[in-house]
Amino acid sequence: MDENLGCPVLITGNEHSRFLSERYGYKEWMISRFLNFIPYPERMLDYINDSKNLHHYIRVNTLRTNPQVLKRRLGEKGYHLSDTVLKEVFEIKNPSYGDIKIKDAGSMIAHHNNNDNNDNYNEATTQTDYDLQSGKDRNLGPKQASIGSTIEYLRGYYYIQDLSSCIAVEELEIHDGQDLVVLDMAAAPGGKTTHIAQKLNNKGAIFACESNSNRLSSLFFNLSRCFVHNTIVLNTRAEEINELELQFDRVLLDAPCTCEGIIMKDESRKKSRNLEDLETCSKRQKKMIVSGFNALKPNGLMIYCTCSFAPEENEMIIQHLLSNHKDAKIEPLNYGMNGLTSFSKYQFAEKMVYTKRFYPHIHATNGFFIAKIRKKPE
Template sequence: MGAKKKTTSRATGRKKVAEPKGMSASTPSDEMSLHDEEAIEFDDVLSDDRRVAAEEAYDEAINDDDDFEVKAEKYRRRMLALSREAAEERDADMRTRVVKATPLHDAEEAQEQMQLLGQQHTTEELRDRIQETVRVLSKFKEEREEERTRAEYMELLRSDVMELYEYNEFLTDAILLLFPPAEAVEFFEAMEKPRPTTIRVNTLKAKRRDLVQTLVKRGMNVEPLEKWSKVGLQVFESNVPIAGTIEYLAGHYMLQSAVSFLPVMALAPQEKERILDMAAAPGGKTTYIAQLMKNTGVLFANDVSEPRTKSLNANLQRLGVMNAVVTNYDGAGYDKVMRNFDRVLLDAPCTGSGIISRDKSIKTSKHYEDVQRASQQQRSLLLSAIDAVKVGGYVVYSTCSFLVEENEAVVEFAVRRRHVEIVEMGLPFGRPGLTKYRHHRFHEKMQCSRRFFPHVHNMDGFFVCKLKKLSSDRTDVHDAKEEVERTENGLSRRGKSGEKMASKRQRDGNTHAVARTPAKASRLSVPPPKGRSGKASPR
């Protein structure tokens, strides 16, 4: 028997052992190669462990007793599997490099690379890139890539948070304008989590200590709210429906968010006063006012929506409120119906941007036009509330929105048109209202108002401001110098390049407006309403 002939493997470069009988050395080498469109050059992509696997696959095929066709097919399938594994590993590595590199590249370029790979960003990838972008922005001079501007990094952050948290452009820009980048991300994260469940003890019928003991026996894990509230309880878990206990049905407590206690606390109702709750339904704040009044005086509970007054009446009866009169008027004209109230609470209808954790649809359903309509309505309601209160009386204005256009801008509008002043509320916590917002300036006493945020106070986004009426003077008629001029409202994050975004939004049919006066400091606001005919939409 002659010497055994040796050949070399095309796949591995390893010398082959002698072929068994039936496998000719003259067999075309391409019979053992991969006749497949997905075939790749193994020497370039296979890792060391896969090279060993390829050699073992070849040896197994050579020494197998099967026919040549079977041997070739086994080998082909094994090599194809190895090549696919290598390709997937290579693509995964490329995606990782793309994600790590994108903070230093244009967002559009990164997106194009992901599209070429046919991949979408994962949640982890987006979070990592957002954190990296925030890190660079926090130490921009030291960490930024050369020739990259802050605007480019902000645009990357903007696109990533929109994709991760699923907000529309308008609300994304509003949040990024309101907070520094790192805090904005904290705000987005906090809005994804539910707020604590809280109830308010109705002291007209029960005492907090006794109610806690009773509810614990019912299967609720409850504890007193923080020191700022003497009537609040936080529910950690419950084996029974919170709104289904005998105590709830008997009116011993009200299921109510903690942040909604604050406007009533700011109003500070007193016994035997004449008070108006201008937008009262479903009655959480109204019943709290009656509770603090100890069922004395007269409490007018108004709501523009007749169907909603049914739930208002039901809660008043359940909680044992005896001093309330329910009315059904448009709040914007309430001062034409009744006046001389000691105090007025206006928890105004709004976009609800502060309660996204309860209603995720707000992320994409609210646009600038909605804010403009809400702001005009809020101005009419606030002027009516001021006109309805007596001189020396108080008006508390609140919204469940974090947008400046619905808060400071509305109060500023009222302060310029009625003889009122912003006063302290006595609330033990909360961030001061804004006196500066980009290039806009508000009254210096706006810092007496309070803002509440989910990432800071673990509450819904909220705004509360208290006004004291100094006289009945008003300035409804504007002279020529006070006429407002419609222009870009400044919600762009691009600073000095806001004009470019304004022109873009005009092309897109999404124009914004800001009221400007000839004063040195411009004031953020949308044009004042032409009249008071618009009805308030219930919250």
């Protein structure tokens, strides 16, 4: 086994990578790497550069409602929802309802809470703006909440979540409220925990680890908003989970990562990370995946995912597990582009093609990576 697996690979830049990094505002080491493993890298840089290309998705919380009812309710309020490959996930074309900016979302939330049964509040209010030319207030038409402040959102009918993240949970193979014990190793703010809970129909149990106590309130808020009743939150480092001597039917490791895949949502990441950060993340991911795998029951299933493009955080982590655990086997996934079978001087297992990569310019999602790992039966 190669102990260097996961050490960041620095690829020497050239005139072209310098040109692209200046043009799009990235650190050059990122661009010279992208040019080596991302399909149509220039198309991606161009795509990411235009915020109009950003796609928005919501996942219906089936503990509270069903897709048809939510689609109708939000449709009546003027939101345009379209179907995706997952029946519980919609793409939402106008998340802030066109260009109308809501200036007083706080008071609207108070309005929602006081009028729990009034579903037509949007039609009851209008929005005005001061018109400089006439010196009068202009009527801008019906006031519309952004998709993160509708009554349906506050009641936990849906979660705003990227399609790629929803696919990760879908691949955990939890069917119709099975009575399973699930470990979510990196849980806050709870997007995937709440999704697992709805797959379990609030049965079984979820152990949700989150090491950062500052992020616990968002996790508790979402668990309670989404009516999740089967989750135990552990404010601990997931690497320490084996000390509890518990065994799980399913393990999800949505690993803390460099987040290269969400640059479209957070431009600061074009410049804010360096190779040391990549190394820190990769080292931690190797420890976490081994702990998670050790806590898996024989024949149990683990999903490893990141919102990073970096092979050091993705295929190399899976290769690290395979090299150390002969009872780990990669299983095929239904969506995405094949994982890499080599990078720089490294060759990975042939079955690494079963892991999947998602790209904004190809899949209209965040940049994302998913691997599905089965622990062989004893």
